[in-house]
Amino acid sequence: MSQNPQVYISFITGFLAAIVAWTGYQQHKLAKERLKLDLFEKRFAVYKAAQRFLSIILRDANFKDGELFEFRGGTQDGTFLFGPDIPDYIAMLDKKALDMKTANMQLEGLPKSDERSELVGKEMQLLKELTDELPRLKEVFAPYLRFDTWQSDKKSFCRLIWSRISKAKSV
Secondary structure (H helix, E strand, O other), X not given: OOXXXXXXXXXXXXXXXXXXXXXXXXXXHHHHHHXXXXXXXXXXXXXXXXXXXXXXXXXXXXXXXHHHHHHHHHHOOHHHHOOOHHHXXXXXXXXHHHHHHHHHHHHOOXXXXXXXXXXXXXXXXXXXXXXXXXXXXXXXXXXXXXXXXXXXXHHHHHHHHHHHHHHHHHO
């Protein structure tokens, strides 16, 4: 029986190709999981920015302009990281906070009157609505921050992209 070196070389080449293919597949899986982790970290940063801002409002019943800018800066990437519900939610929080700040500023120097009472009532209502959002924040963000419910399939990705395109067209 003669030993053909070509058979051994073919076998070794096939074996090495299988190892390379397996390593590539493992790297692909690792990259996919890393992407999920990166996305989670960015989404969580948006959640924490909203939580910090609402906590300030709850604690002080007011906020400084710099705190509003921090909130806006910390949540501005939400448009690209979430479905349309979270950017809409963040915009609602921003509007209510700005309305509350405006009512508070209008109260300065305003003597006791029906107009002042109305502004105080408006400011208190907005304060209540904003402080009620703090415990609700977890349930609003939860679908995007749970590892077990993340969908990385093509359908959910396509739905997300399509919703962005549709929203951009309507603006």
